[in-house]
Amino acid sequence: MALSDTAFGNGHLLSINDLTTDEVRSIVELGIAMKADPAAYRSVCAGKTLGMIFMKSSTRTRVSFEVGIYQLGGVGIFLSSRDIQLNRGEPVSDTAQVLSRYVDGIMARTFAHSDVEDLADHGSVPIINGLTDLLHPCQALADLMTISEVFGDPRGRTLAYVGDGNNMAHSLMFAASKAGMNFTCISPPGYAMEPEMVHLGVEDAQLAGTSMIQSESIEDVAGAHVVYTDVWASMGQEGEQSIRLQDFADFTVDAMVMEAAADDAIFMHCLPAHRGEEVSADVCDGPRSVIFDQAENRLHAQKAIMGKLMGNL
Ligand code: CP
Numbered sequence: 467m468a469l470s471d472t473a474f475g476n477g478h479l480l481s482i483n484d485l486t487t488d489e490v491r492s493i494v495e496l497g498i499a500m501k502a503d504p505a506a507y508r509s510v511c512a513g514k515t516l517g518m519i520f521m522k523s524s525t526r527t528r529v530s531f532e533v534g535i536y537q538l539g540g541v542g543i544f545l546s547s548r549d550i551q552l553n554r555g556e557p558v559s560d561t562a563q564v565l566s567r568y569v570d571g572i573m574a575r576t577f578a579h580s581d582v583e584d585l586a587d588h589g590s591v592p593i594i595n596g597l598t599d600l601l602h603p604c605q606a607l608a609d610l611m612t613i614s615e616v617f618g619d620p621r622g623r624t625l626a627y628v629g630d631g632n633n634m635a636h637s638l639m640f641a642a643s644k645a646g647m648n649f650t651c652i653s654p655p656g657y658a659m660e661p662e663m664v665h666l667g668v669e670d671a672q673l674a675g676t677s678m679i680q681s682e683s684i685e686d687v688a689g690a691h692v693v694y695t696d697v698w699a700s701m702g703q704e705g706e707q708s709i710r711l712q713d714f715a716d717f718t719v720d721a722m723v724m725e726a727a728a729d730d731a732i733f734m735h736c737l738p739a740h741r742g743e744e745v746s747a748d749v750c751d752g753p754r755s756v757i758f759d760q761a762e763n764r765l766h767a768q769k770a771i772m773g774k775l776m777g778n779l
């Protein structure tokens with residue numbers, strides 16, 4: 467089966483940057499509808515199979531996709547890279563072609579972003595990026611759903627991300643401008659977002675008429691409606707944990723940081739969280755925190771993504 471260039475996201479979800487603003491809005495709206503009435507969607511992927519390749523650990527992504535495809539009438543197959551021939555040197559391109567003969571879609575969590583691009587280039591089924599070192603689009607789409615639940619139309623709101631200029635920062639930057647939100651990324655010196663991603667993010671923001679600000683001052687959370695953070699050392703960076711603890715020491719989201727944000731500001735984190743590092747326990751578990759709504763919405767947003775890519779919704 468050849469994927470159509472006119473299909474949702476050109477047939478894949480590798481980056482939010484590849485989606486139109488309408489496509490982003492449609493995922494959020496469909497996720498909200500699926501959450502409200504899950505029974506109405508239980509045949510959307512009837513008889514379909516999702517292959518789920520994991521080269522890194524996962525709780526939320528694995529479980530939300532596996533439960534999600536089941537709730538849509540299909541089945542998920544968990545493929546740990548430890549157990550499949552990828553681990554013994556079988557090329558990603560061969561894996562893509564072989565799996566495409568069996569399954570109707572592939573969700574992959576990899577280190578190199580080029581691996582999910584290779585899956586898309588060589589496979590013939592939709593590829594969903596379940597996190598790479600560069601991007602985490604599924605999380606950011608679910609987060610837009612959570613922001614919309616709290617604020618209604620998010621246009622004109624500001625999302626301040628505090629921390630490493632990592633996969634989460636990049637995908638939140640793209641998600642924000644597609645949703646008409648302003649985005650501020652506050653990172654310690656040396657930990658800003660990738661210049662190539664920033665270039666695309668600035669272009670997106672200009673098109674959307676939103677702001678995209680990079681800062682090294684945590685005071686720039688002032689007035690933000692969403693304060694978001696992520697771990698200081700991502701998967702694969704465990705060896706840098708101790709130096710990062712020092713470099714990020716002044717970038718903890720605590721009660722004072724939240725006080726500087728808007729009166730109705732919420733705290734967000736993709737999880738897993740390290741209380742006492744990137745966020746204080748009182749903020750992480752406090753009244754402004756929506757972290758578990760975010761985690762729940764992974765399920766609904768993932769179902770919306772599969773419905774669009776695999777279920778022709
Ligand atoms: N937020 C997120 O992607 O969590 P997992 O690593 O548990 O999948």
Ligand code: NVA
Pocket residue numbers: 597599602632633634696697699700701736737738
């Ligand atoms: N930046 C984190 C996100 C985890 C969901 C990581 O890549 O480990």
